[in-house]
Amino acid sequence: xxxxxxxxxxxxxxxxxxxxxxxxxxxxxxxxxxxxxxxxxxxxxxxxxxxxxxxxxxxxxxxxxxxxxxxxxxxxxxxxxxxxxxxxxxxxxxxxxxxxxxxxxxxxxxxxxxxxxxxxxxxxxxxxxxxxxxxxxxxxxxxxxxxxxxxxxxxxxxxxxxxxxxxxxxxxxxxxxxxxxxxxxxxxxxxxxxxxxxxxxxxxxxxxxxxxxxxxxxxxxxxxxxxxxxxxxxxxxxxxxxxxxxxxxxxxxxxxxxxxxxxxxxxxxxxxxxxxxxxxxxxxxxxxxxxxxxxxxxxxxxxxxxxxxxxxxxxxxxxxxxxxxxxxxxxxxxxxxxxxxxxxxxxxxxxxxxxxxxxxxxxxxxxxxxxxxxxxxxxxxxxxxxxxxxxxxxxxxxxxxxxxxxxxxxxxxxxxxxxxxxxxxxxxxxxxxxxxxxxxxxxxxxxxxxxxxxxxxxxxxxxxxxxxxxxxxxxxxxxxxxxxxxxxxxxxxxxxxxxxxxxxxxxxxxxxxxxxxxxxxxxxxxxxxxxxxxxxxxxxxxxxxxxxxxxxxxxxxxxxxxxxxxxxxxxxxxxxxxxxxxxxxxxxxxxxxxxxxxxxxxxxxxxxxxxxxxxxxx
Amino acid sequence: xxxxxxxxxxxxxxxxxxxxxxxxxxxxxxxxxxxxxxxxxxxxxxxxxxxxxxxxxxxxxxxxxxxxxxxxxxxxxxxxxxxxxxxxxxxxxxxxxxxxxxxxxxxxxxxxxxxxxxxxxxxxxxxxxxxxxxxxxxxxxxxxxxxxxxxxxxxxx
Numbered sequence: 001x002x003x004x005x006x007x008x009x010x011x012x013x014x015x016x017x018x019x020x021x022x023x024x025x026x027x028x029x030x031x032x033x034x035x036x037x038x039x040x041x042x043x044x045x046x047x048x049x050x051x052x053x054x055x056x057x058x059x060x061x062x063x064x065x066x067x068x069x070x071x072x073x074x075x076x077x078x079x080x081x082x083x084x085x086x087x088x089x090x091x092x093x094x095x096x097x098x099x100x101x102x103x104x105x106x107x108x109x110x111x112x113x114x115x116x117x118x119x120x121x122x123x124x125x126x127x128x129x130x131x132x133x134x135x136x137x138x139x140x141x142x143x144x145x146x147x148x149x150x151x152x153x154x155x156x157x158x159x160x161x162x163x164x165x166x167x168x169x170x171x172x173x174x175x176x177x178x179x180x181x182x183x184x185x186x187x188x189x190x191x192x193x194x195x196x197x198x199x200x201x202x203x204x205x206x207x208x209x210x211x212x213x214x215x216x217x218x219x220x221x222x223x224x225x226x227x228x229x230x231x232x233x234x235x236x237x238x239x240x241x242x243x244x245x246x247x248x249x250x251x252x253x254x255x256x257x258x259x260x261x262x263x264x265x266x267x268x269x270x271x272x273x274x275x276x277x278x279x280x281x282x283x284x285x286x287x288x289x290x291x292x293x294x295x296x297x298x299x300x301x302x303x304x305x306x307x308x309x310x311x312x313x314x315x316x317x318x319x320x321x322x323x324x325x326x327x328x329x330x331x332x333x334x335x336x337x338x339x340x341x342x343x344x345x346x347x348x349x350x351x352x353x354x355x356x357x358x359x360x361x362x363x364x365x366x367x368x369x370x371x372x373x374x375x376x377x378x379x380x381x382x383x384x385x386x387x388x389x390x391x392x393x394x395x396x397x398x399x400x401x402x403x404x405x406x407x408x409x410x411x412x413x414x415x416x417x418x419x420x421x422x423x424x425x426x427x428x429x430x431x432x433x434x435x436x437x438x439x440x441x442x443x444x445x446x447x448x449x450x451x452x453x454x455x456x457x458x459x460x461x462x463x464x465x466x467x468x469x470x471x472x473x474x475x476x477x478x479x480x481x482x483x484x485x486x487x488x489x490x491x492x493x494x495x496x497x498x499x500x501x502x503x504x505x506x507x508x509x510x511x512x513x514x515x516x517x518x519x520x521x522x523x524x525x526x527x528x529x530x531x532x533x534x535x536x537x538x539x540x541x542x543x544x545x546x547x548x549x550x551x552x553x554x555x556x557x558x559x560x561x562x563x564x565x566x567x568x569x570x571x572x573x574x575x576x577x578x579x580x581x582x583x584x585x586x587x588x589x590x591x592x593x594x595x596x597x598x599x600x601x602x603x604x605x606x607x608x609x610x611x612x613x614x615x616x617x618x
Numbered sequence: 619x620x621x622x623x624x625x626x627x628x629x630x631x632x633x634x635x636x637x638x639x640x641x642x643x644x645x646x647x648x649x650x651x652x653x654x655x656x657x658x659x660x661x662x663x664x665x666x667x668x669x670x671x672x673x674x675x676x677x678x679x680x681x682x683x684x685x686x687x688x689x690x691x692x693x694x695x696x697x698x699x700x701x702x703x704x705x706x707x708x709x710x711x712x713x714x715x716x717x718x719x720x721x722x723x724x725x726x727x728x729x730x731x732x733x734x735x736x737x738x739x740x741x742x743x744x745x746x747x748x749x750x751x752x753x754x755x756x757x758x759x760x761x762x763x764x765x766x767x768x769x770x771x772x773x774x775x
Contacts, residue, residue, distance in 0.1 A: 225745060239631075296634055307664070
């Protein structure tokens with residue numbers, strides 16, 4: 001139970017929407033959302049297919065706790081083959097869209113084929129229809145939401161859409177829901193646009209019931225909320241400062257990737273930190289941050305709601321950006337700020353608005369601009385390509401120009417929209433791309449936090465902090481403090497985090513709960529809601545099964561153990577300052593042990609024993 | 619002591635825990651569309667405002683009802699819909715100046731907040747105390763304290 005047991009299959013080529021029963025055998029092995037949708041994807045597509053061709057499929061999936069009162073239980077994921085990495089893409093989003101989809105009676109939607117013309121999918125409970133999208137094609141995500149609300153006369157409808165960047169083929173386009181929440185990474189928006197699917201609009205009034213033991217469920221939900229409220233990170237730090245609570249912390253430990261990861265500390269960090277967002281501006285006396293906001297059912301509420309200074313050059317003549325919208329999270333602030341050397345808080349907030357409005361992943365966008373800035377300073381890119389713009393580290397003007405170019409893929413924006421790997425290859429300096437498997441790094445330099453190096457190298461979706469966030473243990477001491485500069489014990493740590501995270505994602509919960517919750521807090525919530533046994537041990541097993549399945553897909557797609565590596569800059573160039581000064585990331589000390597713990601061969605392939613242990617499909 | 623709901627929108631994060639608690643209590647399901655309390659988001663202004671019945675003393679809905687299906691709960695002071703009497707005419711939904719009595723097409727009756735009989739579940743669920751259940755005579759006490767705290771009492775101040 002807790003699943004609706006219904007999935008919606010949308011064939012865009014034929015224009016059909018058909019209900020199917022959920023495969024409950026798979027639900028029992030893979031729980032929901034990330035895990036369960038990956039099981040469907042593996043079953044239905046050729047891993048070697050063109051990610052942007054008609055044979056790729058895209059799945060929007062909720063978890064069993066999505067749409068319930070479990071704190072943070074509002075999430076959905078988009079699972080598909082990534083055009084950026086060539087491996088599995090799985091991008092998770094909050095907001096309200098996922099819960100609305102579940103409340104309309106659907107565990108997931110599988111999109112297949114390509115529509116002959118632009119369409120959007122409209123769902124009102126059990127009725128799903130493909131509608132002509134000619135009025136919204138070419139519009140931003142923000143315009144699309146407004147137009148669909150008006151067209152359907154339904155202000156409570158929730159919408160997920162792609163922006164103009166995705167339509168133009170930007171390889172790191174996001175799917176944006178509720179204006180400023182996004183399934184952001186790995187180009188899932190690019191896949192959606194390649195199918196001529198502009199948006200999914202949902203109104204769900206059926207609700208989520210079918211809870212196995214409602215009394216025990218509410219007891220465990222209430223207990224879980226109490227744990228979050230009493231924890232210093234989830235009860236105080238995140239509500240007050242958002243994920244931006246980390247900006248100064250990570251800078252101090254010397255793990256703040258700066259100027260395309262050439263340095264590990266940013267002298268301007270304090271100007272773009274969570275604390276800086278609370279400082280009154282000189283112009284109008286208001287701080288950047290208006291207030292915090294929560295996603296569906298979330299009792300942490302780390303979301304930032306911000307404004308840009310109306311007198312700032314980026315918006316001075318654009319009153320449409322004077323209102324509140326989604327503010328800077330740590331990853332966006334780092335990628336748009338420290339990695340490009342820009343310390344102008346208003347510029348970063350504006351650029352983040354545009355990333356939300358036209359659906360670009362701000363991590364990959366910021367890191368790609370950073371790579372372009374290094375290429376420019378090295379003379380590989382000149383003013384000829386940039387239309388006369390000085391694309392130098394630290395230039396807020398250049399950053400704002402770049403985001404406007406990228407949003408519509410104009411001029412040099414088309415180059416940026418390749419992502420840093422293809423951009424650096426195009427300009428003959430592949431070593432300047434800071435990526436794993438083609439995807440850009442997030443905000444933790446693995447020279448200063450060694451476990452993250454292994455987590456990045458082995459992440460199934462390329463460089464990513466959300467597959468195994470060992471920062472928790474290595475910096476914050478959760479569940480216990482480990483030396484961030486040591487490599488001993490990190491293989492086991494990374495594996496444990498990767499497996500637990502896969503289970504949390506698959507339940508429909510937010511990984512930020514794990515600053516306070518262990519699987520002992522999470523398990524009773526799932527177990528009382530869902531049929532079957534969902535003990536902590538079982539969740540670890542399911543998490544590992546999901547990890548192995550994703551890995552297996554990637555191997556079949558053509559990735560190999562040789563792709564489990566980091567750029568030379570992180571393996572050979574020592575950190576220049578801070579506690580990690582003189583250190584490189586010692587990946588070689590961790591990787592063989594990790595392979596062994598995973599039950600893989602020395603070259604990173606799954607052994608037959610491992611495949612059979614987890615019951616993976618052939 | 620009569621108590622009433624006290625809503626402080628400045629504390630609301632828009633998480634909808636109150637809406638789910640309400641629907642669970644009254645409909646037995648997590649379903650925000652069936653909640654008697656609603657949180658409105660004003661995106662451009664950056665604010666969230668929970669809104670529900672304030673239990674007027676001279677309740678328009680109660681006076682308008684042609685079949686006396688809305689009655690005062692003596693214990694809590696809430697104005698409760700007696701479902702067995704309600705004929706679904708919706709006159710109360712027109713009479714209410716605040717829009718907080720609503721028709722439920724599934725049951726053919728109107729629904730409104732009844733303070734859960736004196737233990738409002740929205741209050742229990744709210745993670746930020748944006749909704750509290752306090753002495754009806756002193757709903758302004760927190761705001762008074764807040765402003766009182768701004769008084770400068772330094773000598774010669």
